Amino acid sequence: MRLLITALVLFLAAAPARADVFVNAQHAGYAGHAALGLGYVGSSFGADALYGWTPERLAGHDVRSVTVKGLWYLFTVGHEAETSLRPYLGLGSFYSPDDELFLKLPDQYPKSYYVPSALRPALFTGLRLQISPGFGASLEYALLDSELAYVKNRGGVAYNKVGSVGFALHYNFLMD
Numbered sequence: 001m002r003l004l005i006t007a008l009v010l011f012l013a014a015a016p017a018r019a020d021v022f023v024n025a026q027h028a029g030y031a032g033h034a035a036l037g038l039g040y041v042g043s044s045f046g047a048d049a050l051y052g053w054t055p056e057r058l059a060g061h062d063v064r065s066v067t068v069k070g071l072w073y074l075f076t077v078g079h080e081a082e083t084s085l086r087p088y089l090g091l092g093s094f095y096s097p098d099d100e101l102f103l104k105l106p107d108q109y110p111k112s113y114y115v116p117s118a119l120r121p122a123l124f125t126g127l128r129l130q131i132s133p134g135f136g137a138s139l140e141y142a143l144l145d146s147e148l149a150y151v152k153n154r155g156g157v158a159y160n161k162v163g164s165v166g167f168a169l170h171y172n173f174l175m176d
Helices: 002-014 145-152
Strands: 021-028 034-041 045-054 063-073 084-095 119-132 135-144 164-171
Touching (some): 021 045, 063 119
Antiparallel strands (some): 021 034, 034 045, 063 084, 119 135, 135 164
């Protein structure tokens, strides 16, 4: 975890002043109750890397997570670098070093009994609102791979019981 934070700080310090790299603060959407990281937005592609935290009072114990997302912007309404609205689709993953989760199946289970629970792929869809050249916001919906089974089996779980909605603020302090 320290390595990721160090890499983010070094990236910020070494990055040239660019309007397409920003600091990202997100709430929910499986990234955590509060998540902070870096993002990039281009004309048709974007990316986010976040470190998140959910407090014990909400999750039963402190949960930390790392989220990485690749976003594909479908089209733009308005001027991309100024005021605009951009719908997107995305693919990403969540990693949590929580003691109750695992990347490698514990020895007490037969091979292939469970899939790893500490690393989960996800699908995203959302809207990015660019308010000014230095400030934006996003509203997104994330669906984990494990929840796709519920969506496929319509009799399983109600659609409003799967997925998570997240809200993010984007601030670019590296502008020219």
